[in-house]
Amino acid sequence: MKKSDATIKKTKILLIYTGGTIGMVKDYDTGALKAFNFNKLIKNIPELGQLDCTIDSISFDVPIDSSNMNVEHWVIIASIIEDHYDSHDGFVVLHGSDTMSYTSSALGYMLENLRKPVIFTGSQLPIGDLRTDAKENLITSIQIAALQEDNMPVIQEVGLYFEYKLYRANRTTKINAEHFEAFASLNYPALIESGVHLKINREYLFRPNSSKKLKVHKLMDQNVVILKLFPGFNQITLHSILNSPNLKAVVLETYGSGNAPTDEWFALELKKAMERKIFILNVTQCSGGSVLMGHYETSKHLEKLQVINGKDITTEAAITKLMYLLGNNISPKLFKTICETSLRGEMQ
Ligand code: ASP
DSSP states (O other): OOOOGGGSOOEEEEEEEEESGGGEEEOTTTOOEEEOOGGGHHHHOGGGGGSSEEEEEEEEEEEEOGGGOOHHHHHHHHHHHHHHTTTOSEEEEEOOSTTHHHHHHHHHHHEETOOSOEEEEOOSSOTTSTTOSHHHHHHHHHHHHHOEETTEESOOSEEEEETTEEEEGGGOEEOOSSSSOOEEOTTSOOSEEESSSEEEOGGGOOOOSOOOOOEEOOOOOOOEEEEEOOTTOOHHHHHHHHTSTTOOEEEEEEBTTTBOOOOHHHHHHHHHHHHTTOEEEEEESSSSSOOOTTSSHHHHHHHHTTOEEOTTOOHHHHHHHHHHHHHTTOOHHHHHHHHTSOSSSOOO
């Protein structure tokens, strides 16, 4: 028996507006970009009315450029999702592209046992611009967030949609400040490709392996740093960074497949830091590929020191993972093992 229209439940999507270029309109008198009135969103994009879902929206009191994003903002986004988790089927977060990979990676960790879509999107041009990429990004993100099969959301993870592709958010990096194709996910295929149809790459979708309730983690420890190696990097700098007050963990961006100088002072500084219970996580500064500790002589010493292997994780997913694990007071004995384990599909 076919259900009458009145009994078919419409999918409910919550749009969370944090700021970024997408939400700016040009003031034609001054020529400057300014945040648009979010309540008038539907009026600005009448196409939204054609979507077969109910859209509610919530906005940051003061929308921000994502260069101003911080941990407190991440907690606000996580809390909004927590508060609306039972009443809504999916979430779309409008966010500036500059730090979108960081925020969306962080949210992935913060939202443990997530079973609903959380789709981050933004744009390179404001929504009011004639050639804007904002409308397509926003409309398709909402469609993806509303996708259901057998009454279950198709996407059950944090995604990032930009320029016809949905990626696993914690696999992305912003790679271009000019092109509409601003993000790449070099170590993991797109989850959905948008063409005439939405092509869902089902085998790559994340499925949490427990049926536990959503657990929202709000403690992210900020006593971390990213340290990128370059030829000429010297001991004084390394020493002073590793001796920063309260430092608890370091993402060490090494060369190629996880390689670093074999100078004695280098290994010694790392060793002393590790003795002070500072965790060192080895990630590659290459955009694609993986750390393979021990593959070259130039990473054997790191392996011997028991530096944590970041495998093919992005820097964005690595630094937020450290913040999350430290915030959760993981015991130092388990820290390396947990950090080397994929928690949300962020590494192989
Ligand atoms: N600076 C902007 C931001 O990240 C750029 C953008 O929205 O794409 O907020």
